[in-house]
Amino acid sequence: MKKIGILFGKENSFPQAFVDRINSKNEKDIVAEFVKVDKVFQGEPLDYAVIVDRISQDVPFYRSMLKNAAICGTAVINNPFWWSADEKFFNNALALKIGVPVPKTVLLPSKEHPDDTSEESFRNLSYPFNWHAIFKYVGFPAYMKPFDGGGWKEVYKMHSSEDFFNKYNGTKQYVMMLQEEIIFTEYFRCYCIGGKYVKTMQYEPRNPFHERYVKEGASTDQKLLDTIKKYVILLNQYLGYDFNTVEFAVRDGIPYAIDFCNPAPDADVNSVGEENFEWVVETAATYAIERAKKQKPGQDNLTWGEYVKSSTMGSPLVSIQPKTKTAKVKTATKAAESTNPAETDTENTGIKEA
Secondary structure, X not given: OEEEEEEOOOOOHHHHHHHHHHHHOOOOOEEEEEOOOOOOOOOOOOOOOEEEEOXXXXXXXXXXXXXXXXXXXXXXXXXXXXXXXXXXHHHHHHHHHHOOXXXXXXXXXXXXXXXXXXXXXXXXXXXXXXXXXXXXXXXXXXXXXXXXXXXXXXXXXXXXXXXXXXXXXXXXXXXXXXXXOOOOOEEEEEEEEOOOEEEEEEEXXXXXXXXXXXXXXXXXXXXXXXXXXXXXHHHHHHHOOXXXXXXXXXXXXXXXXXXXXXXXXXXXXHHHOHHHHHHHHHHHHHHXXXXXXXXXXXXOOOOOOHHHHHHHXXXXXXXXXXXXXXXXXXXXXXXXXXXXOOEOOHHHOOOOOO
């Protein structure tokens, strides 16, 4: 018997629906349950073929436990090793390299020295920073946020260099990003499961949280939707995420990837709505069963993204290095079309300040 477990925290509706959906399918020798842990011995497996991780980003004990399970053969969704190494600034850089449009973004050093460091620890940094070049590149209005953060924590909107310094001076030891604001005409949030199943949803980030998923929005150009779907697949396959959401702000007909590091995205029925909830539950259950059937005890059953694969193989990140912005988009589209999809952060998009 192969067990599929879900590891979760405060959320209620999705975990129970996920377990019930898998068990209702009556797959031979496959059963789902809430993960139960009463001991963790080094190098010894947990009794799960698959674990869907919804909480380890907040609980370091779980993150280490999942790595131990993974090295013993559990297929962990999402890969805990990659998730530990990933952050938003790197994601933006990777997106540029594979041809997905993103806002102009700059990495900033922490205003205060981290604990156990001194001025001597920063001898390689030039002071003052070239603020003129940074502000010219990003422009104003702009958003400042942690390079590895989420959940709207420590996010600031600023309208001038004076405004920037007033807020930057209060960021303590956070490493921040400064990012251009995308004034959008359309906005989308897309679930991606298994690097191939995609659900594109119209989204209004300026609405109250429970009203952001648009039920009956204006019709959208199919070519734009196709491009968004290709970008979603491309980003998740290069990052290696099994369960993620990607947000796009559309400016002048171009979809800019705004937030695509959400490996434990909201899946509560009260916020995403009944239709989207049904899709997430069914698709997540189907994919978890796929992974359970393919899982082999004692082997690495994790998903590794194309970025890691190309690095270990010593091959180029993309087959043809683009020379222009237009060529980048074409290269990305071509790469995404090579996949076989089964279905078709709102932090810098002109919404009110956090």
